[in-house]
Amino acid sequence: MSIDFGQLVLGPCLDTFGAPYAWQSRSLADPVTITGIFDDGYEGLDPMGAMPGLSPTDITTSLPRLGVRLSDFPVPPVQGDTFIINGLTYAIREVQPDSHGGARLDLNLVNIGT
Numbered sequence: 863m864s865i866d867f868g869q870l871v872l873g874p875c876l877d878t879f880g881a882p883y884a885w886q887s888r889s890l891a892d893p894v895t896i897t898g899i900f901d902d903g904y905e906g907l908d909p910m911g912a913m914p915g916l917s918p919t920d921i922t923t924s925l926p927r928l929g930v931r932l933s934d935f936p937v938p939p940v941q942g943d944t945f946i947i948n949g950l951t952y953a954i955r956e957v958q959p960d961s962h963g964g965a966r967l968d969l970n971l972v973n974i975g976t
Contacts, residue, residue, distance in 0.1 A: 868963030872931040875899070883928070884946040889937055893946075898967075899929040900947050926952060926969040933963060944972060 880897040887894070904922050928945060932938070943954045945967075952969035959965045 866963075868931050868933050871962070872964045876929075876931060880929075885935075885939070886944045887935075887937055888940065888942055894936060896930060896934055896945075898945075900926070901929070902926045926971065928952075928967040928969060930965055930967060931963060932959065932965050939965070939967060945969070 876897045879899050882895045882897055884893045885896045941954050945952050951972040953972045954967050955970045956968040957965055
C-alpha cells in the first residue's frame with residue numbers, strides 16, 4: 863500500500879502554514895497562484911569549506927526558500943521561474959524535490975518591490 867504524502871502530510875501543512883503566492887512560469891502566459899511555506903531564515907556559510915582539524919569560519923547569509931507541493935503546479939517549476947512574495951520578486955535558483963510529492967524551491971531575490 864502506497865502512502866499519499868502529498869494528500870496526507872503536505873496538504874494539511876500547506877493549509878495551516880502556507881500562504882498564496884503568484885508564480886510566473888517561463889512556459890505559461892499568465893501567473894498562477896501557488897500555496898507555499900516561505901522561509902527567509904539565516905544560515906551559516908563556510909566560504910573556505912570544511913577543513914579537518916580547523917574550526918569553521920562561518921559567515922551568516924540569507925537563504926530564501928519556498929516549500930511547495932508539486933501536484934499544485936500545472937507544469938513543473940524550473941530555474942528562472944519567478945514568485946512574488948510579500949511584494950518582492952524572487953527567481954527559482956534550484957528545485958529540490960523531496961521524493962514525497964513536495965519540493966524546496968531555493969530562491970534568489972530579483973528586485974525589491976513590484
